[in-house]
Amino acid sequence: MTTEVFEGKLTTRSHMRKFGLLLTGPGMLWLLVFLLLPTIFLLVMAFAERGSYGTINWTFSFDNVKKLLGFSSFGWAADNLVILWRSFKIAVVTTLLCLAIGLPMAFWIGAHSKKVSTLLLALVMVPSCTNLVIRTYAWMILLGTQMPPTWLARTLGFIGEAESLYPGTFAVYIGMVSCMLPFAVLPLYTSVERLDWGIVEASRDLYAGPIRTFYHGILSQMMPGIVASVVLTLVPTLGMYVVSDLLGGAKFILIGNLIQQQFFGTALDWPFGAMLGIVLIISSVLSLVVFQKTGGKSFV
Amino acid sequence: MKKILLAALSLLACMAFTACNEQKQEKAEAPKTVTVMIYSEYIDPAMLEDFEKKTGYKLQLELYEAQEEMIGKLQAAGTSQYDVVIASDVVIQQMVHLGLIAPIDTAKVPNRVNIAPQFMGQAYDPTNTYTIPYLWGTTGFLFRGDKVDPDSVSYSMLFDASKTKGNFSLLEESRSMLSMALQAIGFDANSTKQEEINKAVELILKAKKDKNFLGFDGSVGGKDKVLSKMDWAAIVFNGEAANAIAEDSTLQFVIPKEGSFMWVDAMTLSSKAPNVEGAYAFMNYILDAKIGAQLAQYINYATPNKASLEFVSEDFKNDRVVNPTESEIKRMVFLADPGDAAKLFDDAWTIVKTR
Numbered sequence: 001m002t003t004e005v006f007e008g009k010l011t012t013r014s015h016m017r018k019f020g021l022l023l024t025g026p027g028m029l030w031l032l033v034f035l036l037l038p039t040i041f042l043l044v045m046a047f048a049e050r051g052s053y054g055t056i057n058w059t060f061s062f063d064n065v066k067k068l069l070g071f072s073s074f075g076w077a078a079d080n081l082v083i084l085w086r087s088f089k090i091a092v093v094t095t096l097l098c099l100a101i102g103l104p105m106a107f108w109i110g111a112h113s114k115k116v117s118t119l120l121l122a123l124v125m126v127p128s129c130t131n132l133v134i135r136t137y138a139w140m141i142l143l144g145t146q147m148p149p150t151w152l153a154r155t156l157g158f159i160g161e162a163e164s165l166y167p168g169t170f171a172v173y174i175g176m177v178s179c180m181l182p183f184a185v186l187p188l189y190t191s192v193e194r195l196d197w198g199i200v201e202a203s204r205d206l207y208a209g210p211i212r213t214f215y216h217g218i219l220s221q222m223m224p225g226i227v228a229s230v231v232l233t234l235v236p237t238l239g240m241y242v243v244s245d246l247l248g249g250a251k252f253i254l255i256g257n258l259i260q261q262q263f264f265g266t267a268l269d270w271p272f273g274a275m276l277g278i279v280l281i282i283s284s285v286l287s288l289v290v291f292q293k294t295g296g297k298s299f300v
Numbered sequence: 301m302k303k304i305l306l307a308a309l310s311l312l313a314c315m316a317f318t319a320c321n322e323q324k325q326e327k328a329e330a331p332k333t334v335t336v337m338i339y340s341e342y343i344d345p346a347m348l349e350d351f352e353k354k355t356g357y358k359l360q361l362e363l364y365e366a367q368e369e370m371i372g373k374l375q376a377a378g379t380s381q382y383d384v385v386i387a388s389d390v391v392i393q394q395m396v397h398l399g400l401i402a403p404i405d406t407a408k409v410p411n412r413v414n415i416a417p418q419f420m421g422q423a424y425d426p427t428n429t430y431t432i433p434y435l436w437g438t439t440g441f442l443f444r445g446d447k448v449d450p451d452s453v454s455y456s457m458l459f460d461a462s463k464t465k466g467n468f469s470l471l472e473e474s475r476s477m478l479s480m481a482l483q484a485i486g487f488d489a490n491s492t493k494q495e496e497i498n499k500a501v502e503l504i505l506k507a508k509k510d511k512n513f514l515g516f517d518g519s520v521g522g523k524d525k526v527l528s529k530m531d532w533a534a535i536v537f538n539g540e541a542a543n544a545i546a547e548d549s550t551l552q553f554v555i556p557k558e559g560s561f562m563w564v565d566a567m568t569l570s571s572k573a574p575n576v577e578g579a580y581a582f583m584n585y586i587l588d589a590k591i592g593a594q595l596a597q598y599i600n601y602a603t604p605n606k607a608s609l610e611f612v613s614e615d616f617k618n619d620r621v622v623n624p625t626e627s628e629i630k631r632m633v634f635l636a637d638p639g640d641a642a643k644l645f646d647d648a649w650t651i652v653k654t655r
Contacts, residue, residue, distance in 0.1 A: 052640050053397040072647040073494060079654040145530055162467075164530070167515050249515020250472055251508065253653040264368045265474060267646030 039281070045274035054268030064275040080258070084279070087255040088287075090244065091237040094176040098184035098233045099226065101177065106188035106225075110195075121189065124182050136175055136246045143171050143247075167249030175243040183232040191225025227292060234291075235284045255280055333358040334578035336384040337373070339565070340365060342435075344598040351585055357578045367391050374400045380572035383579035386434055389424035389564045390475065393637035396430055401568040403429040408580040411587035414607040418629060419564060423490065423636030431566035432583045433604035435596065438562050438624050438632060439476065440555040442526050442541045443533035450620065451627065453554040455484035458533060459503055461510040466532025469525055470507065472516035474649035475642075476561065477504065479635055480535070483559045489633050492641035501648050505655055516653075526551065537563070542600055542621045553621045559631040564604065 046064055049057040070076050109120045127135060143149055143166035150164045165171055195218065203217040219226075241256030253261070255276060262273030334351075340363040351359045362381075364370040367388055374385065379400055387395060395401045406412055406428070415433060425431040441453065445465065458468050459481075471477040479489040481500035491497065507513055514531055522534030523544045536544075541553035567583050569576070585591055592605030593612045602623050603609075609617060617623060624632070638645055 050643070053394045055398075072650070073644050074498065074647055074651065077651065079650055082654055083650075144528070249469075250517065251513075251515045251653075253650070257653070258650065261474075261646065261649070265646055265649070267642050269643070269646065 042274045042277055045271050046278050047275075048271040050267070050269040050271055054270065056270055064272050067272055068275055068279065083253060083255055083258055084283070086252065087238060088283075090172070090176070090254065091234055094173065094180060094237045095184075095230055095233045097173065097177045098180050099188075099229065102181060102184035102188050102229060105181075105185050106192045109185075109189055110192035117189075121186070124185050127178070128182050132179060133242060133246075135179065136243050139171065139175050139178070139247060140166055143174070167247060167251075169248065171247040172244050175247040176237060176240070179240075179243060180233040180237060183236070184229040187225045187228035187232065188222070189225075191222040195221055230291060231288055234287065238284050239280055332356075332575055332578060333360045334384065334575055334582050335360045335362060335382045336386065336582060337362045337364060337370060337382045337570075338386045339363070342386065342565075342599060344595055347585075347591070347595070350591075351582065355578075355581045355585060357575070357581055359582070371395065371398075371400070374570070378572065379570040380574060382570045383573040383575045384582050385568045385570050386565050387431075387568050389422075389431075389566065390635055390637070392424045392431055392566065392568070393639075395568065399571055401430055402571040402573070404432065404569050404583070405580070408577075409584045409587065411584045414587050414589060414592070414605045416604050416606040419604045422564075422634045424564070424634055425566070430568055431564075432568075432587065434565045434567050434586060435599060435601040436562060436564035436604050437601055437622075438538045438555055438628070439471075439480070439535065439560045440538065440541065440553055441533055442523060442536045442544055442551060442553050444526060444529070444551055445532070447552065448554070450552070450554045451557060453556055455480070455556050455558050457556075458535075459484055459507050461507075461512075464510055464512040464532075467512050467514040467525075467530060468510075469514050469517040469522045469531050469534040470504065471522070471535040472518050474645050474652075475635060475638065477516075477535075477652075478645055478648055479561055480556075484556070486558065489559065489561055490636040490638075492638055492644060494644060497644060497648050501651055504652050508652075508655075538621050538624075539599075539601055542619070545621060555624060555628045555632065557631065559633065561635050562629070562632045564634070 045056065047060050047062070049059055049061050049063060051057045068080055070078050070080055072079070105124075109117050109124075112120060141147070143164065145164040150159075150166075153159050153165055154161065154163075159165065199221065200213055200217040203213040208216070239256045239259075241254050241260065244254055245257065259273050259276045259280070261267065262269045262276065334357045336359065338361055343361065348359050348361075351357065362373075364373065367390075370385065370387065371391060371394070374382070374395075375398065385395075385401065387401075392401075409432065412432065419433045419436070420428055441457065443457075456463055458464060458470070471480070478497060478500050481503045482491050482496060483489045485496075485499055485503060487493075487496045487500070512532075514525070517525060517534060519536045519540045522531065522536045523540040525531035526534050526536075527544050527548060536553075538553060541551075545551050545553065567586065569579050573579050586595065587605060589605060589607035590611050592603045592608035593610075596603035596605075596608060597612055597616050600622060603612075
């Protein structure tokens with residue numbers, strides 16, 4: 001048997017089992033009580049039925065699956081699938097925008113001295129101290145009819161004479177990106193800080209062009225950071241609906257709205273809400289797995 | 301060091317004891333309290349003292365901001381913590397069904413005779429056993445532009461793309477907006493017929509395609525957009541309209557001629573009210589003619605108390621936004637509880653918000 005060296009008392013396998021369990025116990029218990037059990041409850045509820053006045057009938061049925069696929073009181077329509085597709089589109093675009101803005105930002109912050117870069121990082125985080133709804137209201141005012149951004153966009157001919165930047169798609173993306181950017185920048189910055197510039201040097205020595213150097217020398221090293229920032233932006237944006245409602249004028253709903261509508265709307269259909277919640281969890285996990293499998297591998 | 305610790309401990313113990321004593325005394329001497337669950341800023345603060353003086357009960361307010369929050373609190377914390385619950389007409393039937401409120405012994409509330417007839421036998425409480433109206437209001441269009449005859453405005457002002465004169469918002473609430481669309485076509489606002497609701501959906505979808513359509517908004521949001529000139533028109537409750545017109549007198553508020561819906565906030569008796577007598581005393585107090593007038597003028601909402609009209613100022617009485625005319629009242633309805641048709645409205649709303 002090989003002997004493994006661990007910190008402190010965790011020197012042998014049996015010790016490791018005993019003390020390790022003791023040490024990880026609270027964390028495990030936390031996950032069990034606040035993650036596993038609620039998720040199981042959600043899963044059970046997803047296959048129950050809605051009773052009258054928001055009560056739940058605990059009879060097993062596949063009605064919610066059928067409803068999800070578009071069979072409503074008005075016959076079949078693709079509405080729910082359209083909502084899912086739309087939510088995905090917005091989440092993916094927001095994530096890509098965050099990466100596109102976050103990558104140069106991370107390099108720029110990393111290029112400064114330790115003192116300055118700490119300050120710059122703090123500046124990135126500071127807006128998160130304000131409540132999301134308040135920040136969104138600030139954008140509503142800033143992008144309003146009589147404000148400079150709208151005037152500028154009008155003068156440059158991006159929008160018509162009577163139109164304004166808010167409410168609309170542009171405002172939604174501004175709000176989403178400004179909200180998620182700190183979460184994208186932080187992991188990217190950590191990656192930049194840890195970059196082994198020797199590899200870049202080696203690549204230049206071997207006459208690789210700037211693009212190849214960036215692709216093989218830098219981007220492949222940054223993959224863990226990129227994966228982390230994609231996880232931190234994609235998953236929350238998938239379920240977000242406050243920003244899109246406030247800045248988009250609530251014309252179109254996303255999966256988050258649909259879930260909210262089941263729990264607080266006229267229908268009070270908790271089981272269907274649970275089903276939608278499960279779908280949201282599965283689809284975000286699935287998209288991350290796919291991303292890691294395809295995106296992650298192509299660099300190695 | 302030990303001495304200091306000991307001294308601190310004993311001091312703490314003393315404080316705890318006296319605190320306990322004080323609490324006990326308070327419980328024994330203080331008048332019994334009546335706990336009322338109510339929207340924030342929905343009562344004249346002067347009434348707290350006045351109520352105690354007149355009835356001997358101490359009035360305690362528990363505030364909430366939204367109907368769902370109120371129902372959630374009742375379901376979670378139990379109904380035994382509250383005596384009177386102020387609830388909107390649309391959730392009354394649900395609360396009865398969930399066992400959150402109990403029938404009112406009408407003999408204990410003699411001032412009930414003051415209630416105006418339009419609040420009797422309505423859909424939200426057909427037998428008049430669960431509710432006593434508190435304040436009420438209407439829903440209509442708030443807009444900017446030349447003065448028009450308030451009885452001549454039709455829904456086509458918003459739903460006909462050739463008639464919209466600027467940006468407009470529709471109401472962000474499924475049941476209310478669909479009921480208004482039903483009325484715009486000429487159907488009953490409380491219709492639960494699928495083909496009629498389908499027509500209402502199509503009407504709203506058509507309005508969504510209008511280039512002037514700015515989005516769906518709540519009553520407050522709609523008011524803010526009209527005030528800031530972002531919107532030319534929006535659908536709002538009369539309370540918001542009155543506030544907006546007070547700020548900008550060029551604005552107008554109308555009830556469309558095809559009709560719209562009224563709403564009422566009612567006093568209900570919590571099903572496990574600890575102080576039932578006190579709850580009746582509060583209901584009776586609010587229904588007093590003078591108190592009703594004071595309440596309505598303070599909040600600037602219409603009173604359901606017909607005896608109060610004698611005691612309100614001329615200005616308040618003539619404010620058509622707050623106090624609708626007879627003909628306006630005639631074309632408005634209360635929204636009935638849709639029962640199991642709630643599902644229909646929800647599916648319809650998903651379509652409205654997706655396409």
